[in-house]
Structure formats: structure tokens, C-alpha cells
Amino acid sequence: MAERRAPWLTLALALLAAVVLAPLAWVVLGSLKPSNLEVFDRPFAAPSRLAWENYARAVDEGHMGSYLVNSLLVTGLTVLLVVVLGAWAGHALSKRRFPLRPVFLALFVLGLALPVEAYLIHLGGVLEALGLHDSLWALILPYTAQSLPLAVLLFSAYFTTLPRELEEVALLDGVSTARFYLTILLPLARPVVATVAVLTALHAWNEFLLALLFVSDERAKTLPVGMIAFQQSHTTDYPALLAGLSLISLVSLAGYVVFNRQVVRGVVEGAVK
Amino acid sequence: MTPRGRLLFFLPALVVLGVFVLVPAGQTLVGSFHRVGPDGASEYVGGLYYRYAATDPELHRAFANNVVYFLLTLPFEVGAGLLLALALEGRGRARALLRLCFFAPVALSMVVVGLVFGFLFKDGVGVFPGLLAEGRALLTISLVSGWAFAGVYMVIFLAGLSAIPREVEEAARLDGAGAWQVAWHVKLPLLRRTTGVALLLCFVGAFRAFDLFWVMLPNQEHTSVVATLLVREVLQFDDPGYGSALAVLLSGFVLGVLGLVQAVRGTRG
Structure with missing residues (x-):
């Protein structure tokens, strides 16, 4: 049916896609120009020469390399924690006879619905009391807490659909509780792991507000806050700022293209559930 | 598997949620009724x-x-997403590539998006100056938000569309309905649940909005939203009381609407 679609529609959509991607192309173009003048006076002209030194400035003066490492660490550790803790808790809550199950479920639903504004004011005090201020853990643990509710609910819903026999077979084989949780549970939940990992990674990679409020040490900044810091220290060095922005965008988009299927599925399942 | 073992593996998630979300949320609720003096002493001040x-x-x-931001992002995010989904559903290489393009902004941080458009719209040097002036900024930011999120709604609607059986569309076509008629009279009614989800997401997103406003309108007092007002309050004043009250009001409003929708849905079965 859809195969009979008019070619003009495809053409119009291709034009629209070009318009949508134009701002990013403008960033990459500008990042290769040798001066501010060229960026803003001739915004759509090709650079007079390819000024790769802008990228060197973004990495050396803008610390993009260190921000990138921090972002990767924060994202990786947050995903690991959310997947493991989420699967454990979700499995427990999938058992009808788990004590206080409705109360715990309600707490996770509340955690899912609460906007970040509800707790950001006093989160600083918590981080300080735990001595986490200005470290990567000041982001990893709150991000984990933010992503856990949906993870727990998704895992719990999935485990209720699994036949009980799966577990019973494992137990008959004499597997201990610890080994069950450590080695058997996660492979069992593979479809949900992908969804949870994608949603958690998108959040941790792009989060800005908590990072803005709780990380002031240069060495613990992630890409979003780092980029803002770079912008504030180099307000008028547009080619270098655009080089920084295109570095971040290229890394993000590369990840997106590689994991495209999982991202689409993750976003849909996260939204619909 | 012992129940005790199960509890042991359940607790870490609860502890993390409790310590980093529920406890500070509770403190915020309590703090909104207290004033912290310059000496650090806290005093109950009621409402x-x-x-x-x-x-x-x-x-x-x-x-x-x-509120206005919500009403503007509805067509720019949800409406545009629905149209894209209707136009791009189905097989074909070209369509898959276009879907990839429209959904791509999902990977970008709103900080990156905000800075890129902030530069483009910058007064004096930007390519399209003046778009972030008072009176226009809200519309501009809504459009940028549409640029970033229309693809997300497209993907959500595509999932909804793929659940509609082919026979339904074919039957309508046999009755002589054109593509638009099928979309409007057949597909849209069948997408009711998906549309509900999309509206809810858009609502929550609009009232939690912070990043774009903070990044695109730095050091500007005009066109605040509740979240930017709240963060400015937190950064400027030592007394967290008023910020806490704002946080409770905003959270209460969002939770209230979510609860209401849930209740209505429940009564409808």
C-alpha cells in the first residue's frame, strides 16, 4: 500500500530533513573556519582554509577530552548500576508474596513521577553529608536513582511474564540465591536490559541540571556542563566553540547510528509503559 | 531461593532511590514550611x-x-511527529533513512541544541538575530524544542501505527478512501491510546522544561519558566524556603495532573 506513495512527498520530506540537519552542518562548517568574521558574515560559505587548529583549541583549552572521559565513565557506571540493581529489585517485586510489595511498588511509581525539581534543592545536602560533592559519584548515584524506577517497573513487568519453571529448574540444580542473582537473572531478562540501558544512557549522557548544580570541579565535569564552561571562558572564540559542539555532536550521533534499533525500541517502550 | 536472599538483592535499589530522591524530596516538603536564618537556625513559618x-x-x-510553552510544543512536537509518522511509515530504504534523520536529535544534549541555536539567533552576530528577544523567545524556544523532539513523537506514533492491522487500511482503501481520509478517519481514531501517551509526555516535558531556557537565555530575566526561576532562587539565596515552596508547587501540579489522568483512565476501564 505505502509503496504507491507519490515521489513528490519523498522529495519534500528529503528537503525537510535537509533543513532539520542544516544547523548541525552549519556547526561543522563553522568549526573549520579560521575566524569569527567568516562564521557570522558569510555563514553558509565554505571556509577560506580548513582551520583544524580550532579542534586542537577545543581539546587543549576546552578540556573536551577530559569531559568526554567523564561522560563515558558516568554513563557507563550509571547504566551498569541501573541494569543490575533494577533487575534485582524488579525480580523481587515480580513475586506476589514479596512483603510490602504494594508499598514498594508505590514508592517506585512515585520516584518515576516526581520531577527533578522536587528534590534538587536538598540533594546537595545529601551529597555533602556523604562526602560525594564534586566527584563523579555526585552524578552517578543521583542519575541511578532517577533511572531506577522505570527500570524496576519494566523488569518487574517482564519477570511476571516468565514461566516459574525457569527459576525452579535453576534452583533444582542447586544454584544458590547469590549465584542466581549474579549469573542467571540478567541473561534471562535480555530484552529488557537493552531498553533500560538505552534510556539510562541517553539520560546520563545528556543530563545538565544536576551536573550544573553539583559539579564545580573542572576535573569532574561531564560534556554538557563542560561545554557551558568552555563557552563562558571563550565567549568570543566561535570557531573553537563550534569545534567543541561538533565534537560532542559527532560522538553522540555516532553512538546513535550504531545503536539505532535499540534506541528506537528503548524510547518507544519507555514512553508507552 | 530464600525470601531473605530476595530481600537482600531488592534493598540496594530502594536505598539508592530513597537516599537520592525520596529523602531530599521529603526534606524539600518540610523545608517549604521553614525559614533558615543567617545563623543557620531553622524556624517554622507555616504557609x-x-x-x-x-x-x-x-x-x-x-x-x-x-502553559503557553505546552500549548506551542503540542503542534511543534506532537503534531509534527504525527505527520512525520504518517508520511514515513512502511518499508523502503529512503523512508528508513529519513526516519533516521528526523530522530537523530534525540542523541543530542539539550545543552548542545541550545548552544547551536543560541549562536544562530544571537543578537548582533547571529545568522538570524532577534529571535530570542522578549516577546519572541517563547515561540522560538518552542520551535527549537520541536526540532529536537518531533522525531521522538514520530517514533512513538510509528509504533502505534505498526499495531494497526493491514486489513483495516486495505478495507478502507477498497471503499474508495484516499490516503488523507484513511489517515484522518481510520488511523487517527485507532491511535487514541498512543495520542494520549504523547500528550502526557508533552505535558510533563513542558512543565519540567529547563535546559533550553537556561542555555538560550543566559542572564536574562525575561521569559522565565518555573524551573529556571527555581534554580535562580537556589543559586542566589541562602534561604531554601521559597525555592522549596516553588518545588512543592510545581511537583504537586505535575503529580496532580498525572494522578487525575490515571484516575480518569481507570474509570473508563
Whole structure:
């Protein structure tokens, strides 16, 4: 049916896609120009020469390399924690006879619905009391807490659909509780792991507000806050700022293209559930 | 598997949620009824900050901005996403590539998006200056938000469309309905649940909005939303009381609407 679609529609959509991607192309173009003048006076002209030194400035003066490492660490550790803790808790809550199950479920639903504004004011005090201020853990643990509710609910819903026999077979084989949780549970939940990992990674990679409020040490900044810091220290060095922005965008988009299927599925399942 | 073992593996998630979300949320609720003096002593002040909020013109303006932002992002995010989904559903290489393009902004941080468009719209040097002036900024930011999120709604609607059986569309076509008629009279009614989800997401997104406003309008007092007002309050003043009250009001509003929708849905079965 859809195969009979008019070619003009495809053409119009291709034009629209070009318009949508134009701002990013403008960033990459500008990042290769040798001066501010060229960026803003001739915004759509090709650079007079390819000024790769802008990228060197973004990495050396803008610390993009260190921000990138921090972002990767924060994202990786947050995903690991959310997947493991989420699967454990979700499995427990999938058992009808788990004590206080409705109360715990309600707490996770509340955690899912609460906007970040509800707790950001006093989160600083918590981080300080735990001595986490200005470290990567000041982001990893709150991000984990933010992503856990949906993870727990998704895992719990999935485990209720699994036949009980799966577990019973494992137990008959004499597997201990610890080994069950450590080695058997996660492979069992593979479809949900992908969804949870994608949603958690998108959040941790792009989060800005908590990072803005709780990380002031240069060495613990992630890409979003780092980029803002770079912008504030180099307000008028547009080619270098655009080089920084295109570095971040290229890394993000590369990840997106590689994991495209999982991202689409993750976003849909996260939204619909 | 012992029940005790199960509890042991359940607890870490609960502890993390409790320590980093539920406890500070509770403190915020309590803190909104207390004033912290310069000496650090806390004193109960009842509904003082809430009475202040009720008469704070800045808060009312910010809340109104949130409402307008929601109404503007509806067509730019949800509406555009629906149209893209209707146009791009189905097989074909070209269509898959276009879907990839429209969904791509999902990977970008709103900080990156905000800075890129902030540069483009910058007064004086930008390519399209003046778009972030007072009176225009809200519309501009809504459009940028549409640029970033229309693809997300497209993907959500595509999932909804793929659940509609082919026979339904074919039957309508045999009856002589054109593509638009099928979309409007057949597909849209069948997408009711998906549309509900999309509206809810858009609503929550509009009232939690922060990043784009903070990044695109730095050091500007105009066009605040509740979240930027709240963060400015936190960064500027030592007394967290009024900020806490704002946080409770905003959270209460979002939770209230979510609860209401849930209740209505429940009664409809």
C-alpha cells in the first residue's frame, strides 16, 4: 500500500530533513573556519582554509577530552548500576508474596513521577553529608536513582511474564540465591536490559541540571556542563566553540547510528509503559 | 531461593532511590514550611512562602510561560511527529533513512541544541538575530524544542501505527478512501491510546522544561519558566524556603495532573 506513495512527498520530506540537519552542518562548517568574521558574515560559505587548529583549541583549552572521559565513565557506571540493581529489585517485586510489595511498588511509581525539581534543592545536602560533592559519584548515584524506577517497573513487568519453571529448574540444580542473582537473572531478562540501558544512557549522557548544580570541579565535569564552561571562558572564540559542539555532536550521533534499533525500541517502550 | 536472599538483592535499589530522591524530596516538603536564618537556625513559618508564591507576579508569569510553552510544543512536537509518522511509515530504504534523520536529535544534549541555536539567533552576530528577544523567545524556544523532539513523537506514533492491522487500511482503501481520509478517519481514531501517551509526555516535558531556557537565555530575566526561576532562587539565596515552596508547587501540579489522568483512565476501564 505505502509503496504507491507519490515521489513528490519523498522529495519534500528529503528537503525537510535537509533543513532539520542544516544547523548541525552549519556547526561543522563553522568549526573549520579560521575566524569569527567568516562564521557570522558569510555563514553558509565554505571556509577560506580548513582551520583544524580550532579542534586542537577545543581539546587543549576546552578540556573536551577530559569531559568526554567523564561522560563515558558516568554513563557507563550509571547504566551498569541501573541494569543490575533494577533487575534485582524488579525480580523481587515480580513475586506476589514479596512483603510490602504494594508499598514498594508505590514508592517506585512515585520516584518515576516526581520531577527533578522536587528534590534538587536538598540533594546537595545529601551529597555533602556523604562526602560525594564534586566527584563523579555526585552524578552517578543521583542519575541511578532517577533511572531506577522505570527500570524496576519494566523488569518487574517482564519477570511476571516468565514461566516459574525457569527459576525452579535453576534452583533444582542447586544454584544458590547469590549465584542466581549474579549469573542467571540478567541473561534471562535480555530484552529488557537493552531498553533500560538505552534510556539510562541517553539520560546520563545528556543530563545538565544536576551536573550544573553539583559539579564545580573542572576535573569532574561531564560534556554538557563542560561545554557551558568552555563557552563562558571563550565567549568570543566561535570557531573553537563550534569545534567543541561538533565534537560532542559527532560522538553522540555516532553512538546513535550504531545503536539505532535499540534506541528506537528503548524510547518507544519507555514512553508507552 | 530464600525470601531473605530476595530481600537482600531488592534493598540496594530502594536505598539508592530513597537516599537520592525520596529523602531530599521529603526534606524539600518540610523545608517549604521553614525559614533558615543567617545563623543557620531553622524556624517554622507555616504557609508563609506559599502565601508569598500566591502573590508573586514573577512566578505567575513563569507559570503562564509554562502553559503557553505546552500549548506551542503540542503542534511543534506532537503534531509534527504525527505527520512525520504518517508520511514515513512502511518499508523502503529512503523512508528508513529519513526516519533516521528526523530522530537523530534525540542523541543530542539539550545543552548542545541550545548552544547551536543560541549562536544562530544571537543578537548582533547571529545568522538570524532577534529571535530570542522578549516577546519572541517563547515561540522560538518552542520551535527549537520541536526540532529536537518531533522525531521522538514520530517514533512513538510509528509504533502505534505498526499495531494497526493491514486489513483495516486495505478495507478502507477498497471503499474508495484516499490516503488523507484513511489517515484522518481510520488511523487517527485507532491511535487514541498512543495520542494520549504523547500528550502526557508533552505535558510533563513542558512543565519540567529547563535546559533550553537556561542555555538560550543566559542572564536574562525575561521569559522565565518555573524551573529556571527555581534554580535562580537556589543559586542566589541562602534561604531554601521559597525555592522549596516553588518545588512543592510545581511537583504537586505535575503529580496532580498525572494522578487525575490515571484516575480518569481507570474509570473508563
